[in-house]
């Protein structure tokens with residue numbers, strides 16, 4: 001005879017399969033989005049837009065570290081409810097060194113670029129994106145590519161063709177969608193595309209993130225162990241040399 005839950009039918013304790021399924025569903029619809037792009041590309045601006053927060057007039061400084069935003073999608077506004085936490089990491093050369101630390105725990109990438117920038121600036125920005133997507137912990141994850149600022153002469157399809165973005169996406173196996181930050185309907189459709197994809201891939205992505213995080217912590221432990229054993233070896237060598245001399 002198995003143990004029965006003593007609570008009312010439909011209760012939400014951990015022993016109910018219904019509660020476990022609900023918890024799993026909840027976890028599946030909570031997504032972590034990483035917001036990257038070169039310095040001044042509009043990440044902080046976009047974070048405020050997506051979270052519906054007003055950016056203070058005196059808040060114009062570069063992000064030195066990370067900034068977090070929350071996005072809540074209600075079921076009434078869309079086919080499903082979802083909560084996304086968005087983490088912006090600063091885009092300066094120094095901050096870019098931090099980026100890889102956030103890849104493994106993220107479900108998807110939102111990448112900002114200034115569409116009004118020169119060809120050279122755009123080329124550098126997409127080269128950087130390519131390097132990000134080649135990282136093992138980002139490969140295959142969905143990417144929302146968001147243009148900031150106005151540019152009457154350049155359209156999204158010009159960018160797509162000039163920088164061969166389709167091939168970039170195929171090369172890293174990352175589904176890619178382009179939109180413009182200053183076009184509310186486009187941005188909304190872009191976020192819908194991203195969240196729908198994340199919802200469809202939620203169980204597989206959850207497994208992948210767990211695996212990548214375990215791998216990361218194991219590699220960290222291995223490095224610590226190796227460096228401490230190296231220290232021990234140096235200590236032994238010193239001792240042996242002194243011993244031989246005697």
Ligand SMILES: Nc1nc2c(ncn2[C@@H]2O[C@H](COP(=O)(O)OP(=O)(O)OP(=O)(O)O)[C@@H](O)[C@H]2O)c(=O)[nH]1
Nearest residue numbers: 039040041042043044045060062063090091148149
């Ligand atoms: N007019 C206009 N200004 C923008 C737009 N996007 C960003 N800006 C301005 O450009 C400046 C830099 O934008 P941020 O959003 O702070 O850039 P960031 O990518 O967060 O930069 P870092 O934090 O330094 O990596 C800010 O003063 C913004 O007000 C845009 O689409 N239009």
Ligand SMILES: [Mg+2]
Nearest residue numbers: 043044062063
């Ligand atoms: Mg910023």
